[in-house]
Amino acid sequence: QKEVEQNSGPLSVPEGAIASLNCTYSDRGSQSFFWYRQYSGKSPELIMSIYSNGDKEDGRFTAQLNKASQYVSLLIRDSQPSDSATYLCAVVNTGGFKTIFGAGTRLFVKA
Amino acid sequence: GAVVSQHPSRVICKSGTSVKIECRSLDFQATTMFWYRQFPKQSLMLMATSNEGSKATYEQGVEKDKFLINHASLTLSTLTVTSAHPEDSSFYICSAPDRAVTEAFFGQGTRLTVV
Numbered sequence: 326q327k328e329v330e331q332n333s334g335p336l337s338v339p340e341g342a343i344a345s346l347n348c349t350y351s352d353r354g355s356q357s358f359f360w361y362r363q364y365s366g367k368s369p370e371l372i373m374s375i376y377s378n379g380d381k382e383d384g385r386f387t388a389q390l391n392k393a394s395q396y397v398s399l400l401i402r403d404s405q406p407s408d409s410a411t412y413l414c415a416v417v418n419t420g421g422f423k424t425i426f427g428a429g430t431r432l433f434v435k436a
Numbered sequence: 437g438a439v440v441s442q443h444p445s446r447v448i449c450k451s452g453t454s455v456k457i458e459c460r461s462l463d464f465q466a467t468t469m470f471w472y473r474q475f476p477k478q479s480l481m482l483m484a485t486s487n488e489g490s491k492a493t494y495e496q497g498v499e500k501d502k503f504l505i506n507h508a509s510l511t512l513s514t515l516t517v518t519s520a521h522p523e524d525s526s527f528y529i530c531s532a533p534d535r536a537v538t539e540a541f542f543g544q545g546t547r548l549t550v551v
Binding site for chain 1: 470472478479480481482485527529531533539540542543544545547
């Protein structure tokens with residue numbers, strides 16, 4: 326089992342729709358969770374961080390965490406073509422600060 | 437936010453030569469830095485953890501004699517790809533966590549092409 330799993334996609338949504346990205350992780354003791362956006366040929370950039378169960382909203386982005394289910398998601402409201410990128414779920418492992426990445430989900434927002 | 441600078445951003449080298457990549461934390465001290473490799477359309481794979489003043493910790497399957505890591509100061513870690521081969525061509529990215537370990541700050545990445 327991979328440590329952090331994501332659906333590779335591609336996920337295609339029309340402009341203005343809600344994009345839903347999902348991620349599961351295997352290390353039950355993980356405490357820090359992140360969503361990064363990566364454009365082709367560029368380094369990842371942080372979109373959201375979440376540390377406690379529930380929802381966290383920042384502008385058009387909402388991160389959701391359920392530690393019991395070992396599940397974290399990212400919702401993008403009013404999707405724009407500029408949101409088209411690969412979204413990486415990342416988890417900091419228990420006891421250390423290695424950041425482990427999922428394989429990423431490619432999102433396409435059609436104008 | 438904190439800044440991590442990585443240099444060079446792009447390098448082309450001949451097979452058999454060595455290439456050094458630098459990663460600097462510009463406005464904070466990083467006792468630990470991480471080196472990742474990313475092949476096209478794949479995720480970031482952790483190669484090694486660079487520790488200031490001590491030996492790096494390599495992930496399983498990563499050749500420590502081929503990928504030399506030096507973390508000589510609190511702001512600089514270097515990755516040297518020795519005797520490079522075409523299969524080493526990849527995107528190499530460094531990152532450094534902040535003191536609270538709440539976020540990893542990434543360098544700009546280095547696109548290595550071995551011809």
